[in-house]
Amino acid sequence: MGHGELRGVVALDGPSGTGKSSAARRLASALGARYLDTGAMYRAVTLAVLRSGADLDDADRVAAVARDAGLAQGTDPADSTTTLRGEDVGVEIRGPEVTRAVSPVSANPAVRELLVAEQRRIVAHALSAVGGIVVEGRDIGTVVVPDAGLKVFLTADARARAHRRARQDGLESTVDAVLADVERRDAYDSSRAVSPLRPAPDAVELDTTDLDLAGVLAALLDLAAGRGLVAGPVRG
Numbered sequence: 044m045g046h047g048e049l050r051g052v053v054a055l056d057g058p059s060g061t062g063k064s065s066a067a068r069r070l071a072s073a074l075g076a077r078y079l080d081t082g083a084m085y086r087a088v089t090l091a092v093l094r095s096g097a098d099l100d101d102a103d104r105v106a107a108v109a110r111d112a113g114l115a116q117g118t119d120p121a122d123s124t125t126t127l128r129g130e131d132v133g134v135e136i137r138g139p140e141v142t143r144a145v146s147p148v149s150a151n152p153a154v155r156e157l158l159v160a161e162q163r164r165i166v167a168h169a170l171s172a173v174g175g176i177v178v179e180g181r182d183i184g185t186v187v188v189p190d191a192g193l194k195v196f197l198t199a200d201a202r203a204r205a206h207r208r209a210r211q212d213g214l215e216s217t218v219d220a221v222l223a224d225v226e227r228r229d230a231y232d233s234s235r236a237v238s239p240l241r242p243a244p245d246a247v248e249l250d251t252t253d254l255d256l257a258g259v260l261a262a263l264l265d266l267a268a269g270r271g272l273v274a275g276p277v278r279g
């Protein structure tokens with residue numbers, strides 16, 4: 044409230060557990076904008092692939108399952124839904140099976156082509172409907188919306204990210220296992236041939252290790268206002 048309205052696109056990228064989803068949702072809510080969780084889309088396609096029994100290494104089959112999945116991703120920051128043929132899969136896509144398989148499925152070029160086209164369509168629709176959208180993922184600033192008005196690359200120390208994730212999953216005792224998973228996924232996402240995880244040359248890096256969520260939101264609001272992306276009441 045009182046923050047004004049987002050005009051344009053904010054792209055938030057970074058590795059797992061840096062706070063992209065939490066920050067993007069809060070920023071979109073504060074600025075009356077839409078919110079797009081592209082990771083949820085890769086996770087939903089991965090769930091469809093696992094359910095189909097397809098071999099993760101069978102690139103053509105994986106791409107065919109992705110095309111047929113009937114994926115729909117909502118953009119309401121208060122209730123961001125992910126459905127496959129109308130079935131709400133928002134909980135299932137956060138499970139360990141999907142988390143284990145999502146990086147190899149996301150490295151499939153045909154899957155990326157399909158989802159990037161859909162993400163651009165969603166962004167264009169949001170811009171015409173409400174004027175602003177916050178998009179989070181791994182390749183938003185580099186590939187999906189290279190002309191975004193603000194690109195932020197969130198980072199945080201790997202151990203801090205593992206602690207956040209373990210707390211989120213209620214697995215307080217297995218921080219080391221979560222850390223290993225987070226580091227494995229970062230390595231995979233950063234080294235793939237297509238759209239590897241990396242900051243866009245014009246992205247602002249924001250280290251969230253020692254910031255709480257309110258601090259991250261405040262930093263993002265300042266950056267967006269500084270870029271002239273916020274219309275209406277100014278904070279303060």
Ligand SMILES: Nc1ncnc2c1ncn2[C@@H]1O[C@H](COP(=O)(O)OP(=O)(O)O)[C@@H](O)[C@H]1O
Nearest residue numbers: 059060061062063064065207211251254255256
């Ligand atoms: N700056 C922060 N300080 C403390 N906890 C955080 C912070 N950012 C995120 N979290 C918590 O860490 C977990 C992962 O955050 P999330 O937004 O899902 O990260 P990402 O989308 O980058 O993977 C969530 O439980 C979230 O509440």
Ligand SMILES: Nc1ccn([C@@H]2O[C@H](COP(=O)(O)OP(=O)(O)O)[C@@H](O)[C@H]2O)c(=O)n1
Nearest residue numbers: 059060081082083085145146149180181182
């Ligand atoms: N724009 C994106 C978003 C996610 N992904 C892939 O999807 C996986 C899950 O993304 P996510 O944002 O849900 O992951 P978390 O950071 O929430 O664990 C990532 O590890 C990437 O492999 C991607 O390749 N490109």
